[in-house]
Amino acid sequence: MSETTFDVIVIGAGPVGENVADRIVQGGLTAAIVERELVGGECSYWACMPTKALLRDAAALRAARALPGAREAVTGDLDVAAVLRRRDRFASDWNDAGQVDWLNGAGVALFRGQGRIGGERAVEVVDTDDTVTTLQARHAVVVATGSRARIPAVPGLADTKPWTGREAASAASVPGRLAIIGGGVVGTEMATAYSALGAQVTLVSLDGVLPTVEPFAAEHVTASLKESGVDLHPRSGLAEVRRDETGTVHLTLVDGTTIVSDELLVATGRTPNTSHLGLEHLGLPPGEWLHVDESLRVLDAAGSPVGDGWLYAAGDVNRRAMLTHQGKYQARAVGDLIVARAHGKDVDLSPWGRHAATADERAVTQVIFSDPEVAAVGLTQRAATEAGLDVRAVEYDLGAVAGATLHADGYRGRAGMVVDQSRNVIVGFTAVGPDVAELVQAAAIAIAGEVPLDRLWHAVPAYPTVSEIWLRLLETYGREG
Numbered sequence: 408m409s410e411t412t413f414d415v416i417v418i419g420a421g422p423v424g425e426n427v428a429d430r431i432v433q434g435g436l437t438a439a440i441v442e443r444e445l446v447g448g449e450c451s452y453w454a455c456m457p458t459k460a461l462l463r464d465a466a467a468l469r470a471a472r473a474l475p476g477a478r479e480a481v482t483g484d485l486d487v488a489a490v491l492r493r494r495d496r497f498a499s500d501w502n503d504a505g506q507v508d509w510l511n512g513a514g515v516a517l518f519r520g521q522g523r524i525g526g527e528r529a530v531e532v533v534d535t536d537d538t539v540t541t542l543q544a545r546h547a548v549v550v551a552t553g554s555r556a557r558i559p560a561v562p563g564l565a566d567t568k569p570w571t572g573r574e575a576a577s578a579a580s581v582p583g584r585l586a587i588i589g590g591g592v593v594g595t596e597m598a599t600a601y602s603a604l605g606a607q608v609t610l611v612s613l614d615g616v617l618p619t620v621e622p623f624a625a626e627h628v629t630a631s632l633k634e635s636g637v638d639l640h641p642r643s644g645l646a647e648v649r650r651d652e653t654g655t656v657h658l659t660l661v662d663g664t665t666i667v668s669d670e671l672l673v674a675t676g677r678t679p680n681t682s683h684l685g686l687e688h689l690g691l692p693p694g695e696w697l698h699v700d701e702s703l704r705v706l707d708a709a710g711s712p713v714g715d716g717w718l719y720a721a722g723d724v725n726r727r728a729m730l731t732h733q734g735k736y737q738a739r740a741v742g743d744l745i746v747a748r749a750h751g752k753d754v755d756l757s758p759w760g761r762h763a764a765t766a767d768e769r770a771v772t773q774v775i776f777s778d779p780e781v782a783a784v785g786l787t788q789r790a791a792t793e794a795g796l797d798v799r800a801v802e803y804d805l806g807a808v809a810g811a812t813l814h815a816d817g818y819r820g821r822a823g824m825v826v827d828q829s830r831n832v833i834v835g836f837t838a839v840g841p842d843v844a845e846l847v848q849a850a851a852i853a854i855a856g857e858v859p860l861d862r863l864w865h866a867v868p869a870y871p872t873v874s875e876i877w878l879r880l881l882e883t884y885g886r887e888g
């Protein structure tokens with residue numbers, strides 16, 4: 408019989424669970440991971456990778472068309488079949504053999520099946536033939552079960568069998584007409600992708616496009632979606648929907664507008680994978696997000712760590728920052744913390760300390776691969792003000808920066824930074840424009856490093872690059888003395 412006792416057991420082998428387990432083994436402990444679907448999770452097969460592959464070819468084409476010389480070499484349209492084939496490759500053809508090899512190489516034991524808490528530090532793994540294997544952890548159990556699409560309770564919606572992000576990411580063909588509900592990140596990226604792939608896209612949103620980013624960035628993306636022919640209903644919701652016998656979807660919006668479409672994508676946020684996880688045995692409500700303390704220990708209803716603190720949660724399931732890279736950052740923090748506690752060593756949970764996931768609160772990075780891209784880190788002006796900070800924000804026309812004019816004719820974009828005036832440090836940065844994705848890491852370093860503005864003047868951007876936006880923002884903010 409194979410080993411069933413491990414130092415740490417991780418439930419869910421998405422990007423976060425994999426990284427927790429890896430960190431545990433690197434720290435000299437043993438780890439098992441339980442996965443009910445594909446090792447690699449949502450990100451590898453139905454989210455980050457395939458969706459970015461769907462967007463990339465159109466972005467390259469736009470870039471070529473923005474240059475008079477290169478434009479002449481573009482003689483046709485996108486080869487949609489080739490785009491989808493490349494997307495399949497980036498989803499590893501929905502085969503997790505490569506990721507399983509990686510787990511094996513990392514020394515992590517894989518158990519396939521549905522994992523559920525079976526008692527203190529115990530995890531039951533239910534196989535497809537209902538065989539139950541009970542695993543016992545010496546130190547900790549980490550829940551990294553992620554999230555899935557939330558389907559709102561709209562009459563007829565469930566019967567319509569709508570697409571979620573999964574189907575949008577893995578579709579075998581492009582529908583003629585695609586209606587999208589939700590103007591958040593998934594809705595906006597998929598409107599961009601499918602519109603470029605030839606679908607007539609309608610986007611319905613309660614609160615506009617990308618409501619959580621800086622308004623100037625959302626305005627650029629909204630204008631561009633309209634220009635590319637997306638039919639926007641930015642202040643409306645879905646009242647009812649049905650799919651007729653021919654497969655056509657009929658939507659009625661709350662304002663009475665009717666829309667006819669071939670497919671419907673629901674992109675209205677996420678719900679946690681915490682049902683059937685045995686949480687009720689611990690007095691926790693199934694189906695809810697897991698609340699955690701600063702060391703990512705799961706808290707009970709009274710706000711105390713479950714048991715003596717043996718249960719942790721990382722990644723989407725704790726809702727701190729639902730992004731792969733932030734979840735992997737949590738994985739590194741919590742993995743090292745569990746190792747430290749197991750060895751009786753001190754843990755450092757001070758802000759920016761080794762075991763603290765401080766960036767979840769202060770320096771979340773995100774790139775939205777819309778057209779144009781949005782790259783942001785830290786707090787928006789609004790979020791900073793709501794957090795009680797005394798901030799001043801400045802913006803600058805990215806299209807006026809020499810590097811940007813060279814990058815593409817007619818470059819349109821904007822960038823802004825939010826400065827905490829009491830400490831003279833940046834707490835937020837946002838850029839919108841073609842190919843701004845790579846700008847965000849410089850800002851992340853400035854924010855996480857709490858680099859004073861006075862010192863930032865000495866980080867001289869090379870000429871002529873888009874990064875000269877840094878100099879322009881500093882000049883706009885003004886230099887003391």
Ligand SMILES: Cc1cc2nc3c(=O)[nH]c(=O)nc-3n(C[C@H](O)[C@H](O)[C@H](O)COP(=O)(O)OP(=O)(O)OC[C@H]3O[C@@H](n4cnc5c(N)ncnc54)[C@H](O)[C@@H]3O)c2cc1C
Binds near residue numbers: 422
């Ligand atoms: C369409 C879309 C595009 C996205 N694009 C990006 C992007 O470009 N960049 C980015 O940073 N983020 C992106 N995200 C977010 C990103 O996918 C998630 O933040 C990330 O996948 C979270 O990782 P996770 O490991 O916490 O959860 P998941 O990736 O959801 O993995 C959880 C794993 O746990 C397994 N599991 C669940 N319950 C059990 C159980 N009881 N027993 C056993 N196994 C279980 C699941 O099968 C799954 O494999 C996107 C999301 C969507 C929907």
Ligand SMILES: NC(=O)c1ccc[n+]([C@@H]2O[C@H](COP(=O)([O-])OP(=O)(O)OC[C@H]3O[C@@H](n4cnc5c(N)ncnc54)[C@H](O)[C@@H]3O)[C@@H](O)[C@H]2O)c1
Binds near residue numbers: 590643675773
């Ligand atoms: N590039 C990236 O980093 C990337 C890409 C895709 C997804 N993600 C992550 O995945 C997560 C899920 O994304 P999402 O877009 O599903 O969620 P979201 O929370 O970003 O956006 C959901 C949107 O749907 C709207 N909505 C909710 N109910 C509605 C209704 N009944 N009718 C109309 N609109 C409604 C909300 O107001 C919101 O604007 C996010 O955390 C996101 O950060 C990241």
